[in-house]
Amino acid sequence: MQCPFCNHAEDKVVDSRESREGDSIRRRRECLKCNRRFTSYERIEEMPIMVVKKDGRRENFDRQKLLKSLILACQKRPVTTVQIDNIVLDAERRIMDRVEREIQSIELGEILMNELKRLDNVAYVRFASVYRDFKDLPDFISALEDVLTQRDRAVEPSKVKILQPKQSTPTIERSLFSTDDIKKRNEGTGL
Ligand SMILES: [Zn+2]
Secondary structure, eight states, rough: OOOTTTOOOEEEEEEEEEEEEEEEEEEEEETTTTTOEEEEEEEEEOOOOEEETTSSSEEEEHHHHHHHHHHTTTTTOOOHHHHHHHHHHHHHHHTTTSSSOEEEHHOOOOOOOOHHHHHHHHHHHHHHHHTTTTHHHHHHHHHHHHHHHTTTTTTOOOOOOOTTTTTTHHHHHHHHOOOOHHHHTTTTTOO
């Protein structure tokens, strides 16, 4: 299974257990290259769940893709991979419970953002900035203000120049993401 952190293809299984419902097997895996751990789930093949994109196209729900975008948003933040896993798993369960077994990508993005917001404001703002693509600037600024209000030490107020007049949005990008992140960021949220 491909490592969501470094894309290496080889891993070892460190723990394996059946879900409480008995419908899936959860395997804790460790990447043989970067040694980080992630979780995979094996399920009995069932009807796929679909994500309806903004242009109306339907795509299979891709949990690996969502995991990657969340991991990127949570880089160097106090959010564990288990918490990230759970966000995606919960979203998946919610869609599976629906009769139509599909979800609009916008709604899926909102669900993920809300869950992230409960865990870490900086990760939330990063994810929201990629997902919303800066089109929703008032919301984005209010999210940033939340971060500042809570005096999160990871964001030095001096670096966040968005609240000063006549600053363009790329300033936020520079302060919240490293150059490397911005490159990766271009891969988008997968939504
Ligand atoms: Zn790895």
